[in-house]
Amino acid sequence: PIYEIERTEVISNNFSQIKIFLTVSKNKNEESLKMLCQKIKSENPEYSNIMICIYSSNIYGKNLAKGYEKRVSNEQKIKAWLGMYTYNPVEGEYFDNNPGKYLGIYQ
Numbered sequence: 001p002i003y004e005i006e007r008t009e010v011i012s013n014n015f016s017q018i019k020i021f022l023t024v025s026k027n028k029n030e031e032s033l034k035m036l037c038q039k040i041k042s043e044n045p046e047y048s049n050i051m052i053c054i055y056s057s058n059i060y061g062k063n064l065a066k067g068y069e070k071r072v073s074n075e076q077k078i079k080a081w082l083g084m085y086t087y088n089p090v091e092g093e094y095f096d097n098n099p100g101k102y103l104g105i106y107q
Contacts, residue, residue, distance in 0.1 A: 021064075050085075051086045054083040
């Protein structure tokens with residue numbers, strides 16, 4: 001997929017944790033998004049704990065990826081939040097293609 005990393009947050013240097021927020025504009029199927037996350041993970045070997053949030057590249061997704069959540073309604077968040085990927089050496093990898101369910105409104 002065509003993507004842009006909008007923001008990164010190093011959560012803890014002691015535990016090698018990072019959050020990566022990105023937007024995608026094309027090829028939004030589950031398998032391609034998961035493969036994109038695996039690619040980004042492999043490009044960041046210095047972090048053993050990775051969380052990647054994927055948003056659509058519209059205005060709502062870009063606001064979310066940049067941390068401007070107050071500008072986006074819950075319904076817009078659900079539509080714009082396309083995927084969430086986590087990896088750590090203990091639990092392995094996890095990919096969720098419906099992370100909006102955590103907002104209390106199910107698709």
